[in-house]
Amino acid sequence: MAFLNLVAATVVSSKEAKGAEAKAVDVLIEELEKRTGVRLSRANSFPDGNTPVIAVGTMDSYPSIEGFDGERLPKDLPILKPEGYALRTVSTTDNPTVSIIGADARGVLYGVGKLLRSLRWGDHLIQLERELNLNEAPSFPLRGHQLGYRPKNNAYDAWSVEQYDQYIRDLAIFGANSIEILPPRTDDDPIGPVMKVEPMEMMIRLSEIIASYGMDTWIWYPNLGKDFSNPATIEAELAEREHIFSSLPHIQHIFIPGSDPGDMEPEPLFKWCEQVAGLLNRYHPEAKLWLSPQVMNGDPTAWKNGFYEQLSKEPDWLGGIVFGPHVDEALPELRRIVPQKYPIRRYEDITHNFHCQYPVADWDLSFALTLGRESSNPRPLAQKHIHNELASYTVGNLSYSEGINDDVNKFIWNDQDWNPQTPAVETLRDFAGWFISCELADGVAQGLLALEDNWLGPLAANEGVELTLLQWQQMEREASERVINNYRFQMGLLRAYFDAYTKRRLFYETDLEYRAKEALREAKHTGALAAVQQVEQILSRAVTEPVAQDYRRRCEELADQLFANIGYQLTVTRHYAIAQDRGAFMDAINAPLNDARWLRIRCALIQEEQDEMKRLMMIDEALNRINPGPGGFYDNLGSYRSNRRIDPGQGWKKDPGYLYSPRTAHAVYLLSGAITEAKEKERGGIPLAWINHINVMLDTPIIVRYDHLDPSTDYIVKVAYVGEIGVEAHKAVQVKLTANDTYVVEESLLVNGSAVTIREARIPREVLSSGELKLTFLRTQGTKRLNIGEIWLIRSEPQQVQV
Template identity: 60%
Template sequence: MKAVIELSAARVVASSAARGAEAKAIQVLIEEVAKRTGVSWTQLDSLPSEPQQQQQPLIIAGTAAALDSLILHRSELEADIGSLQPEGFIVHVAAQAGTTIVYIIGKDARGVLYGVGRFLRKAVMSEQSIGMSVQTHMVSSPSFPIRGHQLGYRPKTNAYDAWSVEQYEQYIRELALFGANSIEILPPRTDDDATGPLMKVDPLQMMIQLSAIIDSYGLNVWIWYPNMAEDYSDPEVRRGELAEREEIFSKLSRIDAVMIPGSDPGGMHPVPLFEWSGELSELLQRYHPQARIWLSPQVMKYEPRPWLEAFYEQVNQEPEWLGGVVYGPHIDELLPVYRERIPQKYQIRRYEDITHNYHCQYPVADWDLALAMTAARESYNPRPLAEKHIHNQFAAYADGNISYSEGINDDVNKFVWSDQDWNPDTPVIETLRDFARLFIGNEVAEGVAQGLLALEQNWVGPLIINDQVEVTLQQWMQMEQEGGPQVLNQYRFQMGLIRAYYDAYVKRRLIYETELEHKAKDLLRDAGRLGSLNAVEQAERVLEQANTAPVAQGYKQRCCELADELFANIGSQLTVERHYAIAVDRGAFMDTIDAPLNDANWLRTQFRLVRGLADEQARLLHIRQALSRTNPGPGGSYDNLGSYRSAGRVDPGMGGYEDPGYLHSPRVAPSIYLLRMNEEKKRALGGVPLAWAQHVNALADTPIHATYQHLDPDSAYTVKVAYVGDTVDAELSRDCWVRLTVNDRYVIQEDIHVREGMVTIHESSIPQEALADGQIKLTFQRVRGFKRLNVAEIWIIRQPAQL
């Protein structure tokens, strides 16, 4: 146990010359201590001279230059001060004539802020008490020059649009305490509604105020500014676009960089994009001479490679106005390759998606379908170990990161990235302990830190057998029972707690509803004795028990209570109607907490089809066929490639560990959108089974290989495939065309048209010569069309012997 010095009676000494961001850092130190302890430190601008005051601890804080005459332990600290790089700091506890001095020394004003942050992270604070280890000696400078996060004020986000100016400032401050030096804001006009019901401030006014707030901390102001017009060759359009930007550039007190995405939204070819960006640079620098334009080649076209090559060609002309380039979602190139193609004079900023769980840059690996259907795309998603791995996997090829975020759901991930951008050797558990200690409370710091790691493990592997889920809930429930109001009212504690209850509730439902499905199918198998309509009616009643006799309602009720508390505390929008989320997929995961976890909806479609048949034998036949949907027959094989068992049949390529963005590796991905199609489409397809809601997916030119062994060389086989069309897009057709080859030689399906938002099933014979050694390799390759290929099911069907 380390000895701790009590600092509640300390005074803060800072140079009288401290101004701007340096003075702000001192203000942050005093305010944040007061919030957590009730202790109000006095600030002095010189060392105390009275004997009784000399016995009280001192906090001496400021830049090395400003503190020149105030550093009493010059010989102890000289070497460390000389070693500091820009933005670096020292936090050092020293003894002096019977008292204690804590030095917080920055290389520059930012360094003071980051030193204050590290001091606050390590301090042990409680009511009227603040302690620091007497052995404290921290010397640190950042590893990367770009460290930050996007905080967009627009309705699409799952919390930011509900924030006041004061809430924004507090969050920006907290990010800075963990090393962030950049905050990215958005203009009023993006691919979103202009305003929303929760907005407290006009978007342009909020943008103006945020620029000033960020500047007051000495941080960089970035703007994510997409090209929203249709035709930039139209002079009238161009004048309007320039006028809009000029108003913003002229009104913001600080802008350091403007990032323009190539698409999502936007759609300019690189040649006009660069020409337009050069013109924008002139306008930007008229008001902010140091500001630069950065470009991102993210593109969602059918064939992204020609567009990307044209982008490289423009960058390699090395325009002087270009400040750097960005790497993020929809760039179908590994970052090391991207770095090789970009001239070394340009920095690369990562724009990593840390906010989404699927249909994103870095999806949760092999995520259980039950969780994908409920927790959905934007739920609270602490992924500390995964985020550290993704960061470090490619850290050497860029100059830091300003993350892509759509709200508060990725809160933990932001702080992990900031700490890794500061020092990629930082253990994740250290970040989590500091996070919990500073934001929730010292008494639960270890429990919350370990609890966040446990929440990440809840999402690893098949949910139905993941016994970590119950352990995680027990841990969070104990903290809930033992924690006082100071803990229970912290929104960050509530975010972890709701996830623990939510995951446990979904698992209980999954076990229960899986058994209900089995019972319903048992009744259908007995339809010959019961009668088809009676069997259907009884099976339907069994399935309905998921609603009439649901399980674990206490867990659900606690989730509902916490959702209301989180909305009140931080504006987190966990439902569409009650909390004003813009859509279910935009953080409203409480709206999907009861999504069916078995094949009840598919079975109900079968029941409607059965009831529509007039003949009993026809009804019984339909029931038998429905129950045998996945049966490949004797000697055959069936794979639902979204399942853990069958996904193992697919060649992983580089694999998710080396290729976490799955640019060159197949991945398991959900297609929840199919479950939401209208009844007419469902009936046309004969229903939508859960097997179609998760599939193996490959991007661009990456093939999907599946190998089958132990086939009979003397038998004939066919292969039947269920292809899943990508989600429907109003602006870009997502149809694609596919080729299926056996053993890299025999093309058995050519130019199969897979329509967006639908399922295409195609069956073909396997050439007899391909079966010579009893083993076949199936290769699925997108040949044209949208850049995602999705394969849900494969049947290898042995044909009856010809007599």
């Protein structure tokens, strides 16, 4: 039974209310009308009789509502902290009342948001089912997200001004107080095929919308000029910024990344930023400029040291430091380095799955190949942990986002920035209940947690994937049309179908690979060429006789519906995504999950050979590619089985950004044209073991251990090093390899970018007298990541077999 029935309530506020305070009342009335069909009446005085009342105002304006008397103010009202609110309910026959009293205009908005999230609503239904007696204020002063209007993201560029307004409002209801926008010129094309508004016009409109909710406008403004030592470049860059600074009505902060993009050295970077800050303050006197020590290119250590040297001079124009992707110091260390006068803001990557700041821990290769780097990725428990592990060193977070795919993660961060003690499932219930359906609040909340569980451990062994789909399918069958057409429900439903489809294909295509290898094993009886033909027939069944096509079709339907609803760009051709790795994961829904690509290359090479004996030898080599021989060892370091050999370092829980720990990584770029077909054929194909590899940053070593070795023999260590993604082939990482901390196996091996380097070396028996081996791989110079795919440890002397 309802504690308060508010369907006939009057919303009462002061006639003096204006700006964000008045906007909060609009939000309350408009959002309830959208969901219930009921438009609550509005007044500036308390009504007579027993009309339910929702009274809204700040500490200053609330007493100015007509008809106010001392009895209307809660007796136990505390001193409210900035942006905080008191929310009280009084159920009586005489004006049952909900009071929302904010410390300031923002506090009013957040109090309204909390009330909305606490209501049970439906068609002509507005009920409060429990008494509220809340005094709340945010734990962190900065809470928000970047919403960039550019073609690179997977949805925002398709939005109208009204859709942006609604999304900013949604974030505000969950406590956000800042939105970061982008200038028209970034490291992206300025105009995209789905844009409805010219970028400069949208930037101005967004600044107005953000301010209308009393929120702060941040601008992410990278340095894209090619030569800042050239006066003409300086003049042009300043002119562009002056146009923007003078055109936008509201700017509170500018964030300039040190890199990604941008390649200025620290000293000219700081000099340039001083000029930008002066120009900014000419139009926005209170605005602050922030910098990040992000570095991608050149010598990262030298660049960082130069940045910190400039920072130690404590320039007056600098407002604060930003911690985000490509900052190579952990937050505690960064806080130690940065002078205390400067706050640190988080710029957390909540949008990507791998090759990113916070990759999914030990993510299954099948998902990396299909869902890719930027898919719908609710990770509520992981995001809460990441937030809380590092929260104490900063003033809050304004996250990096490339689109709608991280929608759930945004609201988790909002709630954690408001109160880190909030359980993730509580946020999910509020999220589902307010945005989707009160009746499905717990079902959707648990369903989102289940989607996160789908990504835990090896996909083939994850029994929860099918159960997750069954639960989402039941909600799908029983839901109203309104729910079925809700984009947030569609996103969860799509993932449930996609994950189950991927698992079904994994089993099927793994079996096809085994059957193909069986055909090759019969080559001595059938002939090599006949066996190769049979391999192609077997592998092609993944396309000619596909499985679970009802799942795939439902995924396609949902993708089209999401594009129609919110411009979610899940394919390049139908939905205008700029690239598959920019959210178009539906283009990879049928990506091979077995080693078919490698097997086909091998078979093509076999067919080119004229001698049957050589063809049979090549088949034997292919079947034994990973075989280290009797007494030997083979490890694909990105696999679950081999992971046990790797020293975990600090591990994910203490080091979720893997700055000091090895992590499973995915070189999917190797399969996307980065290596030419001729080069691939020359290499003998690209096995999936190269895609799924281990990865470390900078000075963190990769340590691999073996035991039970034969101390009476030498061993050959053979290693497949995976070159860094996106790095030109001539830009190498230099690697040192030692055995048992004493023997130098490789002093300065060069591993070129965007390629795979196979290297063999001998480890003498004297090093292995204990029967144990510790291999330590250390990057000593060059690009910042070291990647290793495979290791073979092979006895260099044949075993003596007694007959």
